[in-house]
Amino acid sequence: MDRVLLIVDDIQYCRHLEMTLRKVGFEIESMNSEFNLNETVLTFNPDYIICRGNSNRLSALNIAKKLKESNTRQSAKVILVFPEDFNIPAEDLIKLKMDILLFEPISTLRITISLFSLTGGDVEFAKDKLLKFAITDSQFRNYEQQLLMSAGVTLDSEIEAISEMRQFSLGKEE
Numbered sequence: 001m002d003r004v005l006l007i008v009d010d011i012q013y014c015r016h017l018e019m020t021l022r023k024v025g026f027e028i029e030s031m032n033s034e035f036n037l038n039e040t041v042l043t044f045n046p047d048y049i050i051c052r053g054n055s056n057r058l059s060a061l062n063i064a065k066k067l068k069e070s071n072t073r074q075s076a077k078v079i080l081v082f083p084e085d086f087n088i089p090a091e092d093l094i095k096l097k098m099d100i101l102l103f104e105p106i107s108t109l110r111i112t113i114s115l116f117s118l119t120g121g122d123v124e125f126a127k128d129k130l131l132k133f134a135i136t137d138s139q140f141r142n143y144e145q146q147l148l149m150s151a152g153v154t155l156d157s158e159i160e161a162i163s164e165m166r167q168f169s170l171g172k173e174e
Contacts, residue, residue: 002119005046005076006030007037007063009053016143017050020108021115024130033057037066041074048115052081052104061088064096077118081106105151107158108144109134113165127162134159 004026008014011032018028029044031037034057041049049067051060060080067078077099082088084104100114109130116126134140134155145155 001025001027002048003027003029003044003046004048004050004115005041005044007034007049007051007053007058007060008032009055009058012143013052013147016140016147017108017111020112020130020133020140023133024112024126026115031058034059034062034066037063038070041067041070041076046076048079048118049076050079050081050111050115054083054086061096064098067097068095079111079114079118081111105148105153107148107153107155109158109162113162127165131159131163 002025004021006014006018006021006028008017008030009032014030014032018030021028026048029040029046031040051063053060053063060082064078064080067074067076074097078097079100079102080096080098081102081104086103099118102111102114112130113123113127116123116130119126134144141155144158148155148158
């Protein structure tokens with residue numbers, strides 16, 4: 001089972017993402033601040049790290065820099081989620097440990113699909129499982145709709161967009 005470390009400053013969002021990832025088969029550990037980052041990474045030894053935050057207590061930018069600079073032989077793949085209007089100079093991007101860079105507003109569905117794209121597993125099977133869950137679980141639907149409302153997107157249109165996505169590998173459509 002793949003291990004995912006969630007480093008997210010919004011506790012409710014973190015719990016929602018955690019629940020979603022658990023239901024599709026990941027082992028999860030979560031943090032809501034930068035405190036004890038290196039210790040948590042060493043003890044949990046995640047395969048993947050998802051980082052979202054832009055506050056005093058947790059900054060995705062700071063986390064990505066710390067992960068890049070750390071002396072540990074950490075091989076986890078990193079997904080960073082930045083605010084919609086976040087600007088970072090191109091020369092600073094090389095100072096960050098990241099495999100996927102995403103911008104808000106982003107649904108939990110898209111983060112999960114992005115994570116599956118990194119795993120190298122059966123993305124289509126995982127996508128079907130995730131979409132079935134997204135359609136049938138009313139608690140998930142309510143929370144996800146609240147997240148998407150600020151972006152002017154409906155959950156049904158997000159589900160449709162994801163169901164139409166095709167897997168891309170090294171820039172070539174499969």
